[in-house]
Amino acid sequence: MSTLRLGDTAPDFTQDSTAGMIRFHEWAGDSWVVLFSHPADFTPVCTTELGKTAALATEFAKRGVKPIAVSVDPVDSHHAWVKDINETQNTTVNFPILADADKKVATLYDMIHPNSLVNATVRSVFIIDPKKVIRTTLTYPASTGRNFDEILRVIDSLQLTDSHKVATPANWKQGDDVVIVPSIQDPKELAERFPKGFQAVRPYLRMTPQPNR
Numbered sequence: 660m661s662t663l664r665l666g667d668t669a670p671d672f673t674q675d676s677t678a679g680m681i682r683f684h685e686w687a688g689d690s691w692v693v694l695f696s697h698p699a700d701f702t703p704v705c706t707t708e709l710g711k712t713a714a715l716a717t718e719f720a721k722r723g724v725k726p727i728a729v730s731v732d733p734v735d736s737h738h739a740w741v742k743d744i745n746e747t748q749n750t751t752v753n754f755p756i757l758a759d760a761d762k763k764v765a766t767l768y769d770m771i772h773p774n775s776l777v778n779a780t781v782r783s784v785f786i787i788d789p790k791k792v793i794r795t796t797l798t799y800p801a802s803t804g805r806n807f808d809e810i811l812r813v814i815d816s817l818q819l820t821d822s823h824k825v826a827t828p829a830n831w832k833q834g835d836d837v838v839i840v841p842s843i844q845d846p847k848e849l850a851e852r853f854p855k856g857f858q859a860v861r862p863y864l865r866m867t868p869q870p871n872r
């Protein structure tokens with residue numbers, strides 16, 4: 660195990676799950692993936708997080724993203740917990756939960772931070788692109804449930820900035836103005852790429868309407 664960094668290839672693994680045995684890279688196929696860990700089954704914050712992820716299924720699908728959860732409990736426990744999640748969160752969990760009782764995935768992805776939480780995973784998030792490259796990592800403590808709208812917002816930014824020479828400013832969300840990357844300086848290229856124009860607040864801070872809107 661070594662620390663995984665942005666730009667690294669997401670390690671492949673084979674592990675059991677609520678959807679059967681998963682060979683990770685094969686399962687991911689050409690999709691984006693959100694791989695996210697939870698401290699344990701039948702815990703309150705985790706229950707709300709999995710419920711929220713299930714409720715956002717259409718939003719993940721719209722973006723070509725497959726969510727997959729990790730919890731270091733056996734698959735029978737996961738199945739019983741899913742029943743609870745569905746009942747209490749009024750949803751249907753429709754993505755796999757890895758049964759990582761042997762901590763294979765947790766170790767591979769460095770999800771156990773023993774000085775924070777002994778022997779269980781913290782709330783790690785890995786956003787992985789279709790080439791299996793790790794594009795974002797987030798780490799939250801056990802006491803803080805994640806904001807899944809933020810995870811979708813990061814995916815929106817990654818997908819937009821992969822296809823246009825822009826970056827997204829603080830608190831950006833779909834439809835807001837974006838910034839032009841500093842490497843684009845040629846006036847002809849600027850006019851071609853940004854036909855709606857741009858505002859140079861400073862030479863290095865140029866705002867333009869979201870190009871694909």
Ligand code: BEZ
Nearest residue numbers: 698702703704705801802
């Ligand atoms: C929870 O998911 O609610 C939780 C798990 C471990 C520690 C604290 C809270």
